[in-house]
Amino acid sequence: MRDMTVTDATVTASKFSAQGVDVFYGDTHAIKGVDVEIPDNTVTAFIGPSGCGKSTFLRCLNRMNDTIDTARVTGTILLDNEDIHAPGVDPVQLRAKVGMVFQKPNPFPKSIYDNVAYGPRIHGLARNKAELDEIVETSLRRAALWEEVKDRLAAPGTGLSGGQQQRLCIARAIATGPEVLLMDEPCSALDPIATAQVEQLIDELRSRFSVVIVTHSMAQASRVSQRTAFFHLGELVEIGDTEHIFTTPSDPRTESYITGRIG
Known part of the structure; x- marks a missing residue:
């Protein structure tokens, strides 16, 4: 796997650094020896065929795999040069720092206000x-939803449209003051208009966060990301500047996926 880090003009300081990461689900070797640097204030897209490991690796970054009984993660993952698996690291506190937005909008069965206030309340962020x-x-406001809901904050979050619900989930994720936002195919359940709104929001959020997005849409990856990583059969094949990956990839497997010959 060749990493284009040295030549990429878009790369800033690394937020995450992973070395030799393997993930096992029972006897299944889902992720194989991944090394990657994920920069700050940048959108990094994970692309690849279904089942290639991109979502599995994404869940390593906030230890969501800890919630799966059969999962075992080895290797080192550093967030701001600190090992996220070190003794004394509280996964709940880690997930406050590394927010996550899922494939389908999943607002709590609470009011719009309480959806966003939930995290700050349990973490004691407001006096x-x-x-x-x-x-x-x-x-x-940062989730571009305030003007649409400011007069009905007591209404249930589940009563919003699909696109509004996903932006509410983004607001909920950023309410705890995270430094990283993980997004697992956040637009796959949305219509084109809502998708465009979320994509615009992702572009705006990167000024404040490191954003990592798993997407099945190569067009979306090319629109929203500055860096792209291609996964195949559990391996990180190639990572680099998005334009480079889509126009002159270094690995023939990447080219085959981009051109539709595998996937």
């Missing part, structure tokens, strides 16, 4: 109602 109100408004 009073005024501070909590400010966090909720700021998060909804």
